[in-house]
Structures are given as C-alpha cells and as structure tokens.
Amino acid sequence: MQGWFQKEIRTDKSVSGVLTGRSGRSHIAGFSLIELLVVIAIIAILVALLLPAVQQAREAARRTQCRNNLKQFGLALHSYHDSHSTFPPGVSSSADGLQVYANANAMLLSWFEQSALSDLYNMEAEWHSQSPNVASQVIPLFLCPSNSKTNPFEISQLAILGVPIGTRFAATDYVYSRGAADAWCSALFQGQKLPGCGVFAPNYGARLRDVTDGSSSTMAMGEAAGGSGWPLCHGSGCTEVFEGSDGPVAASNPWILGPVSNTDLFNLGIIVSSNWGSTVERLNKRPVTDTMADLTALDDCRSSASGGTHSTSGFRSDHTGGAHFLFADGSTHFVSDSINQTVYQSLSTISGSEVVQWPAQ
Template sequence: MDRSQRAGVSLVEVLVVIAILGILMAIILPAVQNVRETSRKSSCQNRMRQLGLAFANVESAHRAFPTNRDVYKQILPHLGHQANYDFLINNSRVSSPEVVQEFSCPSDTMPIIAEFGQLASYRLNEGTKFGEQSGQHKHYNGFQKFNSYNLLDQSFVSLNTPASAITDGLSQTAALSERLRYREGTRYLIAEPTPTTLARETGRYAWFISEPQPSPGAELPMREQCQHHRTVPSDWDGGHAPLTGADRGYNHLLGPNHPACINAVSSNRWGYSSEETILPPSSSHRGGVNVLFADGSLHFIQNQVDLDVWMALGTRSNNEPFQHQF
C-alpha cells in the first residue's frame, strides 16, 4: 500500500451516514413529541380532577354545585387561593400566574397572560339547548342551570345546580370539559389570525352557516347546517369564558372537536345572538377531549362517540336510557 495515500471516507459513505441519521431523527422526534404531549395531557387531567374536588367541596358546603357565571371565582378557596378570592370581592382582576394555571390546559399552545381576565381552558356543560331567558337569568338544561352576574356573595347558591336537580345521575352527566382558547384573551400578544389560520384552527374559532335558523327550536336544524353547510370561519369562537366571569360554557349538540358554528351568515357577522352558537369541546389531545363528570370522575371521550350518547351525557334530567360507550 502506498504510504503517501491519505486514509478517509468517500462521499458515498458520508451520504449513507447522513441518511441513517435522518432516519433516526424521523423516528425519535415523533416519539419525543408524544412523550411531551402525554405529560401535558396528564397535567391537564390532574387539574381537571382538582376542579372536580373543588366542585364537590362547594356542593358539600352549600348543597349546590357552582355553575353560574362566577364559577371560577367561587371555587378559588377550595383550590388553595383564599387570598385571591378575598381580593376579588372588591376587585375585578388579580395578577396571579398560579391562579391562571389552575384553569389552563398545558396542551393548549395559545399564549396566556398572568391576569384574571385570561380565557379559561375549562368550561361548564350547558346541555343541548341554547340559553333561554328565565327572569333575569339564562336557563340551560345541562350541568349548568343558570347564568347570572355579580354573585360572589351567598346569593349565588340559589342560582347554582343542586345535586337533586341532576336526576339522570351524577355519573351520567358531564360537568366540565375543555375548549381551546382563541385570540380574544391574547389580543395584544399575537397578530390577527389570517383566514388560513382561522380555517385550520377549527377547535378555536366558530364558522358561519349558509342559512340561519329561526328561534326557538333552532338547535337541531342548526346542527344540520353546522355539519354540512358551513361557509367561512369567524375570528372568535361564538362564546366567551374569561376567568372574571364565564358568559358561555360549551354544549353537546355536536361531538368533541367538531367545528363550532354561529347562527348567522358572514355578511351579518354582528347581527346574531351569542347564545345561538354550537360550541363543542375541543382540545390539542389526539383523538378526543377530557370530560369531568358531576360525580368527580374523569373520562377521555373520543371524537367518534355516538352522538345520541353524547347528547344524553349533556343533559341533567332528560332520563335518556343509554350505556357508556366511550
């Protein structure tokens, strides 16, 4: 062998090594991402379980589940935030990253801000009917019974949902689920969403429909419109759930992660009632959403859940016969 000849690797060998490294990265990165999402999903579930315990403590103390507009505030003492609750009696906002995290799912990638006006990841179940006016309050047929304002004093008890009102059974009635935050709570942190973003982020924003439906009785005709006749997405989700007071929850008219719909056409984007919105739960978890039941149990409900079963889980006293098929 000629000693003057330099030892080395050929171009082909270099390319082979690069190709092998590329294959390894393609295998490893998805696995790492799956592990991270599993961890985030677990944290999300643990936070929901803590909310379930807080709900049970309030029910034990006041003989009713906290289900009105001030639900997030009412359960603060039962989450270890008595000082923040006391502060909120006379103030509408509090800068507390710990409090915001209690109501935020780590899987939601929308930026959050450390103030009590931030949108929550978790929303109450309104049922299968749009809000109906009952005196000064909105009435629902889900876990949430009424919605009203300024209820930090003891008067909130009569507007909450007593366990006796849930005749379908606590284990058969959904109480709380997830919904991805939309830009409303981060308007100063991120740019306006583009039409492409709106269409892609179906779990955050609601769509307009081709033929608005008259009320009352708009729910089922609108569901058909939302399934088959959506037109263009709007730049909000049709609801509003800041920690300072949840105007809207979610409902069971369509299954998990189905696009939300507003009862209006795009040319009349401000001429509709926010109550008439189909708002399914949504999440970044693969294949479904977490649902907390009135008995405190937590289930992961798949996107393909039977719609009749899903609607039955959304009502508190309709006496629908069904078996769990999660």
Template sequence: MNALISLGTVRPRGQRGRNDRRDGVTLVELLVTVGIISLLVGLILPAVQAAREASRRAACVHNLRQLMLAAHAYAATWDGMPPSLTGGQLARGIGNSFSLHCRLLPYLDLQPLYASINFGLPGVTLPMIAPGNASVLDIKIATFLCPSDPAADANGGAVSYRINVGPCSDCPDTRTGAFVSFRATRFAEYADGTSNTLAFSEKPIGSGRSASSAFRDWAMYEGLLERKDPADAWRSACAAQRSARRVWATDGGGSWLLGGAIYTAFFVAGPPNDPIPDCGKMSFVGTGLFSARSYHPGGVNAAMADGSVRWCESSINLAAWRAMGSRAGGEIVDPR
C-alpha cells in the first residue's frame, strides 16, 4: 500500500509538470490554420466556379440544339424554316409582330400554349400588347433561357436565344439572314450551306426596371445615319454616343412572344460581345446595332442552320462573322 502511494507526486495547486498537456492553441497556430484554410478555399473555389460554368454552358448548347430540332420539325411540316416574324398591319398605326419562337412552340411539346395565342390581335412592343395575349407574357419557357444569364430566373417570359436576321435592318441585303419575315425559307435558299449559316445565338436579357447596363441594354439613337454601308455606319454611330447622353431601353429580350431585334432577333453588324454598346431606333423590328452577347467567358454559343452548335470567340474576324450571317452570300467560312 505504501509502495503504491509513493509512486504519486503531489504538487502545489497552480504548478504544472514538464509533460502536462496544454488546453487550446496559441494565436500563431490559429493564424497558420486560418491561412492554410484560406489558401485551400482560394484554390478550390475557381475550380468549382469553372465546373459550374461548364455545366451551364453545356445546358445552353442543349437548349440551342432543341431549338434547331424544333425549327427542322417545322421545316418538315411547312416545307421551309419558320419566318423571322409574322403579322401585318391591322389598321392605321396598329400592327402585330409575332416571333419565330411562337412558331416553334408546337414542336417543343407546347401545343396548348401555342393554341392560346391569338395571332389576329395587335402587339408591337411590350406596352402595346393586346389584353387577349397578355396572359402569355409571363410564361417562362426553360428552353428559351440560358442558365448563365443572371436575369433568366428573374424575368418571366424572357428569351436568351435570338435569331440571325442579317447585318442590319437598314442594309440592302437585310433579307440575307438565316430567316426572313412573313414566309418560310426553303433549304434550297441556303446557297452557302446550312452548316455555314448562323441561325441562333445568345443575347443577355434586358435589365428591366433596374439600373441600365451597357452589356444588357440598348440606347436610343435619334440622329441621322449614313446610307452607305449601314452596318458600319451603325457601329460608328453607336460608338460616338456619349455615355452621359444615352437614354437606355431596358426591355430587350423581355418577351419571346414578339418578333424583331428588340426582343428575339440580332444582327451580325458587330462581332460577338461587341465592345460598342447596342443602340438603335424603336420600331416593330428594331433598327440599329443589336449584337450577339453572352455571359460565357470569351465568346458565344452559335447554332448553325444544319442543327450543329459551335463556340464562336469574341475575337472572331468581323468579316467572317458577317459571312456566317448570310445564307447565300457566296462565302464559305470556317469560324475557328
């Protein structure tokens, strides 16, 4: 008993032995740990963001392919690709302008929605939509929305994918785009080949009622335009506008229901992600510079008339981009 007791050592309270364990960590150890964790987060976060963007871009490519499959299904039924817009003059000062996207609805398994649209009612711009068609304005169609666009979830009936209607509405060759107004386009009219003709690309949805954005929105232009080379004239005119004097329209891409460059079309006058902000004049088709853009870093996805989808970099040669925008211009261009 005495031998067992003698193995223990009694110390005064408050004194520690050399081998006693400490509770907690020092400030230096804490800072080192936080620094290591921060470094790991800094290395992992870009990889996670890149993976998410790759997934969104893949979903975007899928949406464009679905749109082209629908367009080809329309062509098989109606002997030609769908018109860029349909409608006409109903009365003096009153017209209607319905998009190509409307015509694709039955081929996207949305026949009931298509049947709910009254194509005989007026509706040129969003404030002028006839009450009979107002019910479809806020219907979201996932196939029309790019998941990389932050506004895709915020705006109801918005659209991210626009159709190519040529260099500009003022250009002599304005009807050389992949789609033309009021009639179907037969495949024989794609003299450059459907694999060389740009059909759909991307464009950010307008900022709506929030603060304007030079990337998303377009500025009103009231000046005169040189009639020679209108595509270049529009680029020069929009570039010359002073930032402080720009009056922005924020409803771009706000409705898949309506046709024209304000809502569902774009021009190839400027390259993808053109550094020159869009500008133009209000009309039922949209007149001005309305360039393809996207939130994918470095370029845009582009669907060709044969149904393939390509990646077009922002640095693409402008002449090549414009050549892709014509269906019968005699140019055979490899966008790579």
C-alpha cells in the first residue's frame, strides 16, 4: 500500500510538470536553447509573411478612403451645379488677375457640411486677407490618407503678399483640372476658353452641357500629393529640384490658395504648386513642375507643349502605379501612370472631340 501510494504521488507530480527520478530528485521541464531558437525563427517567418499582407490591406483601405473623398467632391460639385446651373469657377478674380478672391474649395464649404467655416470666409476679400484661423483649418475630407506631410504648414515667402508672418495653411490633396492647357495669359482671366481647356479655369466653371466630350469621359479633379517626397522644379519639363534657403522646396497645396506664382514672385524666391492640375506633363512626374504665370508673355496663350512659357503642376499621388480622378459625371477612376499621354490629355479636355477608348482598369 505504501509503495502504491508513493507511486500515485509521483504520477501527480509528473502531470504538474515535476519529474521524479530514481534518486528522488525533481527536475523542472522546459525548452532547450535550440527549441527556443526554432520557435523564434518560426515566429519571425510568420511575421515576414504576414506583414506585407497587413500593409497591403492598410493601403487598400487608404486608397478606398482617398477615392471616397473624391466622390464627396463630386456630390458637392453636382449640388452646386443643381443650384447655379454651372460648376463653380476654379477661382474668382478681377479681370486682370491681380485681385484673387475665393477658390472653388471655399465656394463648396457649405456643401461639405462646413457651414461654420463658410460663415467665417469673407467672399468679398482676397484670399490672403482671410483670418489665419480660416487658413489653418484642417478639413479631413481634403486629405488623402496615403499622403504624409506636415499639416498645417507655413509658407513664409507669402509674407510679401501681405500674409501675416506665422500664418499656417491647411492642405488639400485634390486639385481642379485645367485640362491639357497650362497657360496663364490675360485672356484666360477674361473668360476666354483656351485650346485643350478643362472643366475649371479662373472665373470659369463648365456647365454639364459644355462638356461635349461626355461627362463620363472627362476629368474634373485629381490627386495632387504634397510633402517632402514631391519636390518642386521650375518650368515645364524641368528635372532639377529647386533648392530654397532651407533645402528642396516641396509641393504644397493650401486649400485656401487662390493665385498662382509669377515671374516677379519667382525672382523673389517664391515657387509653389497650386490648386490646379494639368495633363500637359505625364502623370506622377517627379520633381513636380511649379505653377507660374510668365508676366512677360501675358498675350501668349499657348500651352508649354506648343512653346508657351507658362506652367501648371501635374497630377500625382502616393499610390503605387497611378492616381484617382473624379470625372464630371461624379464617378471616380484610378488612372495608371503608364497611360498613353495622348489618351491622358484627351480625358481631361471638355470639348476636344477626341474619340477615346477608356483604358482598362
């Protein structure tokens, strides 16, 4: 009986992780070093296999949100069109372009459920005279989650325009299409439609009936990523990054921004992108061409592709392989950055009479 009872005790101990040998001494069960290293290696392999899938899932979610933001722009633009029988002008300005007031973003604020901010915006005052509290207001809908940058940010060079020093600007990652035109000639500000024009221009927003190429085949807006990954260069076709006093100057698009830069401002060190996008240059060109009016050629309305000396930034995104675009009918499409350039430009004009086969997605 004693031996049987002692055996039972030993059996219980082994179940609880304690082993008893012939000597009566106990040993704690555990992993050997080799077994531990094998487990760690297996975990590392699993992480290496799963991490790309997790990252892809996150980027897919960011891309979906980015596209949905553009859809909200489409709803706002069509609500505006229902009320005014036209899309809003890309920006309102004096006929000579010297006084620049509200841009399309500001005009759409109330349709973005930003009525309080809209009430603060003085539509009768120039864009740079708005309250710093308005300029710095971050609007989540205006931001693509795939694009990382400082937001809001400061553009100290704008002090020359009367912008209070220290004013910070909130960004937008979506810009309005100028089509395959990029000139900033005087006639443009006076309402003249340029060859290759898009849905938007200064003092002009197209009516749906003006989009004779078909609203489902005409880009209205597209992505325009900013931040240090998108440095600026000067002049259409440029390849050399512009170096400012603090290093390369990055493309940045304040949602409130109205005007474009010009040769006089450039000579003072001001170089900017804008709230406009053009298809004159290829999609996702890097570095980004600046947006600038050549004050010595205000009578020249030719695009830079035809020898003109003005320039407009192109569309770009932080998504791999292309960018999202909003079309005039309110639909959204992801356009590959390997798209044929002629097709790309044809998709951006409102009345070019081109026959375009929509590229496979």
